[in-house]
Amino acid sequence: MTRIGVVTFPGTLDDQDAARAVRLAGGEPVALWHKDPDLHGVEAVVLAGGFSYGDYLRCGAIARFAPVMDSVIEGAREGLPVLGICNGFQVLCEAHLLPGALIRNDHQKFICRDQKLRVETSDTVWTSRFTPGAEITVPLKNGEGCFVAEPDVIERLEGDGRVVFRYLDVNPNGSMNNIAGVTNERGNVVGLMPHPEHAVEVGFGPATGSAAHGGDDGLPIFASVLDSLFAKA
Numbered sequence: 689m690t691r692i693g694v695v696t697f698p699g700t701l702d703d704q705d706a707a708r709a710v711r712l713a714g715g716e717p718v719a720l721w722h723k724d725p726d727l728h729g730v731e732a733v734v735l736a737g738g739f740s741y742g743d744y745l746r747c748g749a750i751a752r753f754a755p756v757m758d759s760v761i762e763g764a765r766e767g768l769p770v771l772g773i774c775n776g777f778q779v780l781c782e783a784h785l786l787p788g789a790l791i792r793n794d795h796q797k798f799i800c801r802d803q804k805l806r807v808e809t810s811d812t813v814w815t816s817r818f819t820p821g822a823e824i825t826v827p828l829k830n831g832e833g834c835f836v837a838e839p840d841v842i843e844r845l846e847g848d849g850r851v852v853f854r855y856l857d858v859n860p861n862g863s864m865n866n867i868a869g870v871t872n873e874r875g876n877v878v879g880l881m882p883h884p885e886h887a888v889e890v891g892f893g894p895a896t897g898s899a900a901h902g903g904d905d906g907l908p909i910f911a912s913v914l915d916s917l918f919a920k921a
């Protein structure tokens with residue numbers, strides 16, 4: 689079974705949800721601890737959401753220097769699939785594995801809602817199961833989710849097809865060009881602010897005591913990386 693690492697930093701909240709998503713997709717989740725640089729032979733890594741190190745300095749700024757991140761950064765540069773969700777996206781930007789930055793929402797408030805997205809590309813290891821243009825709904829919860837970058841960086845991301853997810857109907861945090869997620873040039877590193885790990889099973893939600901919010905629109909993200917790794921085997 690394909691082993692997918694899920695990193696836990698102090699303050700991580702959604703590592704168990706990410707592990708559950710990996711399991712439902714057919715993979716074997718492997719817990720990775722922030723102080724341990726050993727990735728224990730995993731074939732991909734998920735940086736889950738939360739408030740790593742209490743969001744001190746900047747969101748993700750301290751987590752970027754955790755021992756495990758040295759191995760994640762090295763692996764990502766060699767092609768290791770890495771997914772950053774919410775705080776994980778912030779960590780990837782701080783680590784310069786992805787361009788841009790995530791700053792405080794333009795309305796200065798924390799937001800928690802179901803969010804409609806458009807999948808802009810299937811040309812990443814995390815989105816191959818989607819059809820470009822597909823519309824999905826997954827939960828969103830952040831206070832610093834506004835994606836910003838220099839105009840030339842935005843132009844390059846758009847021109848190179850590296851915007852992976854885009855907000856539809858409403859821009860919840862002021863992100864430039866309604867950008868909800870981006871990828872690196874190689875397509876093995878993806879970061880997004882919404883939480884696909886909370887939308888991995890139909891018929892489950894808060895009323896049933898499950899961490900899922902209902903619907904399975906997020907599950908193809910975790911299934912896509914398994915497809916990619918199986919194809920390489």
